[in-house]
Amino acid sequence: MPFLTPDAPPVDPAELLARPRQERIRFLATFWTEYGFGTPKMVHTIYIVKLLVLHIGGGIALATLTSGVGGPLDVGQWWDQPVIYQKLVLWTLFLELFGIGGTWGPLAAHFKPMTGGIAYWARPDTIRLPPWPGKVPFTAGDNRSVLDVLLYLATLASFLVAAVAGSSTTIDGLGGVEMVDPRLMAVSAALLVLCGLRDKILFLAARGEQYLPILLISSLAGSVLTFVDFVVAAKLVIVIVWVGAAISKMNAHFENVVPPMVSNAPFAPRLVKRAHYRSLPDDLRPSRFAWFMAHVLGTTAELVVPLVLLLSTSWTITLLAVGSMVLFHLFITQTFPLAVPLEWNILFAYITVFLFAGHFAGDGYGVGDFSQPWMLPVFVAALVFFPVLGNLRPDLVSFLPSMRQYAGNWASATWAFAPGAEAKLNQLRKPAKNQIDQLVEGMGYPADVAEMTLQMTLGWRSMHSQGRGLFSVMQDYLGEEYETYSLREAEFCCNSVIGWNFGDGHLHDDQLIEAIQRRIGFAPGEFVVVWVESQPIHKKTQAYFVMDAALGIVERGTWLVSDCVKEQPWLPNGPIPTTVTWRHPQHRRVLGVTA
Structure with missing residues (x-):
């Protein structure tokens, strides 16, 4: 990849944008498998300098x-x-x-x-x-x-x-x-x-x-707290973060996260990227190698190694475990995941060394050395309260306090704008314009190149389980008008509206849409959202809603996660099956017809 220029999809942007939407998604998802976002390495260098210097x-x-x-x-x-x-x-x-x-x-x-x-x-x-x-x-x-x-x-x-x-x-x-x-x-x-x-x-x-x-x-x-208590408590904090994340990754979503994440790693060889998929370019589902990376080197390591760190009184085993978790965080850092949590990963790598090598359990810093044993279960219960509640009732707790960071089980959304409606978001009081305008006006991109760049994120979302559900519901709801709307990844749009997002759909759910609508006043049909909640740990389904900014929520339903993970990103067999549990009695839109 050239240092200053991006790796762009090998197609004329105008010609690509003229194709049917699902064909575009297939093309862009296939491109992603080997090139990720195609970001020039100059951009990654900026992040590295920021990390090292700042x-x-x-x-x-x-x-x-x-x-x-x-x-x-x-x-x-x-x-x-x-x-x-x-x-x-x-x-x-x-x-x-x-x-x-x-x-x-x-x-x-x-x-x-x-x-x-x-x-x-x-x-x-x-x-x-x-x-x-x-x-x-x-x-x-x-x-x-x-x-x-x-x-x-x-x-x-x-x-x-x-x-x-x-x-x-x-x-x-x-x-x-x-x-x-x-x-x-x-x-x-x-x-x-x-x-x-x-x-x-x-x-x-x-x-x-x-x-x-x-x-x-x-x-x-x-x-x-005594100093020993402080150290033990700090150990419990980081161990519960790791273990909570590991448990949340024991699902059907996570192995769909690893391949596109590795594909976006700027320094990963293309051979390694390709190995994460079953059979490029026809089958983009995770390979057995991706399953091993996700659930053995990922989930299992993140569950077992922290418990070893917490309980081990062997210096050799502790050092090996410390090295393993440091490498774990460095691996995540070098993939440059889209939320770019580089500082968090580097800090946790240091904390691992500080707590477990600097204050070895065998030297009197183990959980058994806590000075007031009755406080230990109280402290642990407080730390696990939100992770437990968030996995049982994800509608009540953000996926971050639920410790589901990068587990693939996210609340997510796709925004759809009728022609010309997206520009209305620039009426909001915010220092940044919409991403399409940032690329065209700020970066000098031609309009079709800017549009293709943003649609890369749709290809990325389609590679994750919930993306296939979101696009399925959007197709069912918009019907014949599915091709005429501009679809946007809600996480990106959210960034320009509120200034931050970390893949958390709770930041762009109906609360945000209602806030936007109060300020702008979209007409019915101009701004449509399909939003899905995370999967509860004890259920096989995810619950979604369809919202028209002007009309409110007009449909609720569920889909089976298993139907999403077995399908290709571009939905060659059509939309996945959904179960509609409620429709607004005065508004029903099917195949582009409002009744």
């Missing part, structure tokens, strides 16, 4: 230069120090909530400008999405106020203050161990929770489900 270099410099544990190059003096661990978490929190961590740049559909985040969340009158507006007092509404902006900025500032001003603090009761002032960690935790209650976008963007427990146990260090 996250790793900046984080180490900030953490070490504001602590009495040696300089940035004195790795042997600071790598196992708890204050460094805390400050790197705080620095990562800051980058994520600022908007220059995950879901940044062109790989996350931020083409120009590349940063969403603060450009949206420090701007009054942009859209916010409270998680429980009818239940939590003072959180109703979807308009970002000046107070929301100030709360957001205060939360950002609290992370930096805790990382810098809160350094070099010797915690009473910890035997002289240097840690960040617990009071400042408590302030950061409280502000993050308040931000999240006003706007779930901010809590999820900060990866609060990962880092809030660390802030909380840090705020209890020296008072409720």
Whole structure:
């Protein structure tokens, strides 16, 4: 692949766009198998530089230069120090909530400008999405106020203050161990929770489900928790993240995730990419090799190795397990997954080394060394509450607190616009235009090239199980007009509307569509959404709805996951079967006819 130019599908864009939609999806999905998005390596280089200079270099410099544990190059003096661990978490929190961590740049559909985040969340009158507006007092509404902006900025500032001003603090009761002032960690935790209650976008963007427990146990260090307790609690946090993710990947979706993810890895040989599919170009379903990568090197390793780390008192076994999890996170990093969670993976690789090699269980940092055994089950129960609830009732919990990150079992959606209707989204108060306009006006793409680029994401979505269901329902609903609408990947559209997304359909469900409709007022039929919830762990189906922005939800139903995973991305046998459980009594649209 040339360094400065993308790998483009070998077809005239105008000719491709004239083909029937499912034929286009087949062509683009087949192209994806070997080239991914076709992104030039220059873009990946930008991400690598950002990771090395801003996250790793900046984080180490900030953490070490504001602590009495040696300089940035004195790795042997600071790598196992708890204050460094805390400050790197705080620095990562800051980058994520600022908007220059995950879901940044062109790989996350931020083409120009590349940063969403603060450009949206420090701007009054942009859209916010409270998680429980009818239940939590003072959180109703979807308009970002000046107070929301100030709360957001205060939360950002609290992370930096805790990382810098809160350094070099010797915690009473910890035997002289240097840690960040617990009071400042408590302030950061409280502000993050308040931000999240006003706007779930901010809590999820900060990866609060990962880092809030660390802030909380840090705020209890020296008072409720001894240093050993703190380390053991921190171990439990990361182990539950790993194990929760592993359990959530024990499904029929995950093996469909690995092939397109590896195909998008810029440095993976084409031979390895092709090996993940049964028989290119005719059968794009996962191969046995993909199954092995997903469920042996992926799921099994992510389940077994963390438990070994938590329980092992053998130094050799612990080191091997530490190396395995570091390689696990480095592998994910080099694939550049579309949400681009590079900082998170690098931080977790470091945390693995810090916690399990730096504080070996055999040296008195095992779960049996917790000073107050009665607290251990309470702490574990608190950590697993949302993962358990989210897997049983995914409609109640985002897939991130459910610990289903990159498990393939996502709430997802496809947006469909009648001719000319998509441009109305630019009426929203937001710093970035729609992606099609970013590519044409900001990047100088010809209109047909820009359209083909965005339709690459439809090919990508079709390679995942829920994509086949979404396109099936959309075909059934739009009927003869299926070819005339512009289809968009909702995750990408969501980025331009609210400034962030991590593959979480709960950020672009009916709550967001209603907020958009209140501001724009689409006419009936102009903006149609097919949305699907994650699969509950104990069911074989996924529940979907069809929503017309002007009319509300007009249809609900389910499909069998098994029907999705056995079909090809382009649905050669037609739409998969669905069971309609409800239709709006005054609105039914079949084969393009409204009755």
